Amino acid sequence: EPLLQVEGVTLQYKxxxxxxxxxxxxxxxxxPGDRYILLGPxxxxxSTLLKAIGGYMTPVExxxxxxxxxxxxxxxDRMMVFQxxxxxxxxxxxxxxxxxxxxxxxxxxxxxxxxxAMSYIEKVGLAKFADSFPHMLSGGMKQRVAIAxxxxxxxxxxxxxxxxxxxxxxxxxxxQDELLRLWDDTRFTVLFVTHSIEEAIKVGTRILLLxxxxxxxxxxxxSLPASE
Ligand code: ADP
Ligand code: ADP
Numbered sequence: 001e002p003l004l005q006v007e008g009v010t011l012q013y014k015x016x017x018x019x020x021x022x023x024x025x026x027x028x029x030x031x032p033g034d035r036y037i038l039l040g041p042x043x044x045x046x047s048t049l050l051k052a053i054g055g056y057m058t059p060v061e062x063x064x065x066x067x068x069x070x071x072x073x074x075x076x077d078r079m080m081v082f083q084x085x086x087x088x089x090x091x092x093x094x095x096x097x098x099x100x101x102x103x104x105x106x107x108x109x110x111x112x113x114x115x116x117a118m119s120y121i122e123k124v125g126l127a128k129f130a131d132s133f134p135h136m137l138s139g140g141m142k143q144r145v146a147i148a149x150x151x152x153x154x155x156x157x158x159x160x161x162x163x164x165x166x167x168x169x170x171x172x173x174x175x176q177d178e179l180l181r182l183w184d185d186t187r188f189t190v191l192f193v194t195h196s197i198e199e200a201i202k203v204g205t206r207i208l209l210l211x212x213x214x215x216x217x218x219x220x221x222x223s224l225p226a227s228e
Contacts, residue, residue: 035203037203037204046195088142095130102153120151139166
């Protein structure tokens with residue numbers, strides 16, 4: 001049973017004088033436990049697709065369904081992690097940042113929120129920094145906090161838009177390795193956007209290659225064996 005179904009989805013932007021077609025009749029399905037990669041050059045519509053799955057944009061054609069139900073608005077069942085580092089509240093500690101997302105959304109309250117926050121902070125290897133403020137952390141560490149926060153919400157699917165793009169090569173490789181281990185252990189379902197073939201092959205279990213020109217070639221590259 002697919003977790004996410006994207007069926008014939010066309011997405012457009014209206015600008016003052018014209019219409020931009022960002023994706024044209026895209027189809028794919030994400031199964032539970034997949035690390036599904038949307039791969040393609042800049043401008044091929046990856047971010048736009050992610051926004052639509054997040055519920056921030058409505059397809060002009062086609063449908064997006066999560067667990068069989070049509071996606072119509074944003075929700076905590078589809079958490080997004082962006083590439084920017086400045087998404088943490090600077091006056092809250094790492095633990096408070098993660099717990100705040102839980103309490104504000106009603107996913108957990110009080111000590112339960114704090115305990116769950118701490119367990120995900122441990123999972124991304126930042127236990128020692130739970131009481132630090134974001135400004136005390138490096139870029140890579142802040143990004144890990146953002147990922148911990150997204151995962152702590154225990155969404156059906158984690159949507160990530162080039163989450164490692166702003167990291168240096170060494171940090172990126174370390175984060176990929178750590179998250180791969182974590183996702184293998186937890187069987188988290190992840191939908192991941194990248195323009196790096198290397199990253200797609202390393203992190204993904206399935207890769208969808210989007211062509212640079214909407215409405216033209218689109219191929220499901222392969223289905224890689226999940227790393228055990
Ligand atoms: P990618 O994430 O693959 O780089 P995007 O989804 O950002 O691609 O963009 C897909 C297409 O939509 C591009 O042609 C881009 O210029 C256009 N686009 C993206 N955002 C907007 C916007 N806010 N207004 C108009 N056009 C946009
Ligand atoms: P950057 O993103 O600035 O390249 P990294 O995330 O790669 O930094 O961090 C480099 C190393 O330094 C990591 O092993 C990390 O654990 C450590 N580190 C980074 N910031 C701190 C800090 N504030 N306190 C202690 N260790 C840190």
